[in-house]
Amino acid sequence: MFKILKYSFYDLIRSRWSYVYFLFYLALGFVLLFLNNDVSKAVITLMNVIIVLIPLIGTIFGVMYYYNSREFTELLLAQPIKRSSIFMGQYFGVAGSLTLSLVLGLGIPFVLYGLLRSNAIFDFSLLLVTGAFLTFIFVGLSFVIAISNENKIKGFGYAVLLWLFLAVVYDGLFLMSLIVFEEYPLDTFSLVATMLNPIDLSRILILLKLDISALLGYTGAIFKQFFGTNLGFFISLVILLLWTVLPILGLRYKAMKKDF
């Protein structure tokens, strides 16, 4: 598995897209800090970018990589290597290189602009950790989609639809249902619904640090317990971890079953 991981990883590190992705974050970081000159404000802006763009790029990159390396995969499958290690190796290679681009691309400008001396360092590291989680989750989901669909166009379509659904449509449906059922006690429902979407979950995780004063404005015992203590933070982290593990397990299962 590690050999495959190494091959995929180095293959990607050398590829043009990784550089583009890295340079994009580098430019974003520098521009944000140059325009704001205030690390805390830049962290807020960055949050919007992270919870929307990272899933999109993770999805597209994952699908693209899977379809492009299909022939190589088939070649590997002919060798006496375990199936799971081939796919796991590829998965971790892609997700790892994307995460590296993200961390370096955003980390360098922030460190240069005096992040280490600012007290936003915790918010910022949380942002990067969430970004890494989202990369792993969405690369995993896109691999599952790609492995289930032979047709490239279909696979791409489903992957982009998945992103669109989780990033925008889900929140719309969520909001509608909250307003339609406003007569009922909704705090448990709204928290559970948040947990069911990794993008919402990461958003809440970051909000717990940035907008905690607003989140505490609503009267509700469950909310108060969730947002007012460290409970919410830990539960969100655990579920995010669960969200990372689930696609990987799905990928393993699909890889075992699939007839190439």
Next chain:
Amino acid sequence: MFSLLPHRKHALWLILLLLGQSLWAKTWNICNTCENSSIKETIALAKAHDTLLVQKGTYLEYEILVDKPLVIKGIDYPIIDGEEKGEIFRVQSDNVSLDGLFIINVGVSYTKDNAAIRVVQSKNFRIQNMVLEQLFFGIYLEKSSHGKVYHNRIIGEAVDEYNSGNGIQLWYSSDVEVSKNHVQGTRDGIYLEFSDRITITDNVSMDNLRYGLHFMFSNNDVYANNTFENNGAGVAVMFSKFITMKNNTFKKNWGTAAYGMLLKEINDAKIIGNTFEENTIGINIEGSNRINYTNNDFIGNGWAIRVVGACYTNSFKGNNFLYNSFDISYNSKLNDNVFEGNFWSSYTGYDLDKDGVGDVPYRPVKLFSYVVNRTPETIVLLRSLFMDIIDFSERVSPVFTPDNLKDAQPLMKIRS
């Protein structure tokens, strides 16, 4: 040479005064081993305008009635222990001065408002450098006027509202100066009821159970340069007129009903140069008219300003709104308030003519804040892409938010 002259004059007066005092005013020494070992008994012996020096030690006394003009001064903070039996000092005379005492163990009562120091119908009193601990009510001024409460430390350990008292309470009092006090851990830090022309400056009121400062039916008061931090519900100003609030700091008042400042039925007030930082709600306004909000800073609040209803002819000018989750929240479609020349950190317009004023008006009310008002649980969707899209479309063509609620001259640079 000239600068020395006034000092000389003062010195002269002082000598005359001391001479005069020694002629008819006596100084009494009170200590555990002295002839006079009880404050109560010494007060009974003393004549008007005498001075009582309370030496270091512990005095187990309560219900000490000061009924003649005396100066009671503690040397090295003598401890006066009320043993939780009731009120400790009761001042019922003009021109009384209490200085440098350490008062502990005021009795908690469910029928009487026992205070460490109660001043009743007196004028020209002066309470300074006192330390009050384990108290019920701290300093209670009742129908008194022209006094000064200066540089006291009041530390309570209040847990429940029903069996705790207020740090400094003014009831039907007027022309009192409350300054440089530190109040913490009481029910209301400073409480005013029916008290006019009070000046409250340079106080720190923190970690109180309910309000840091609480106004009721008190007019023409000024409070300035105070800090209110981490109080259960912040500061409440209610049913009062002509109040000036200047350069105060309201910080970290978090919770479902916590406000930096709660205004209810306040008319003709001035709110200038205050800082509201990291409160759930910076200012909650209800039924308040003709108020000028100028040069305030709202930093990192959940809601910077929440307008609940019936607020007319208020003006918001030259304020900084920085990184609040919501800048302004309204619950009606009507707007009669003016927003002008403020700096909004989420303003995205441009300034082509370079006059420092944005060319596109800023609309501070997000549609999302209406949604949250209606269904509070939707707060979990804060900062989601979907909400941003909806807010954007509302900003382009307002349907739900008041059409004229906008800052037509938003500043491009932060007001420093």
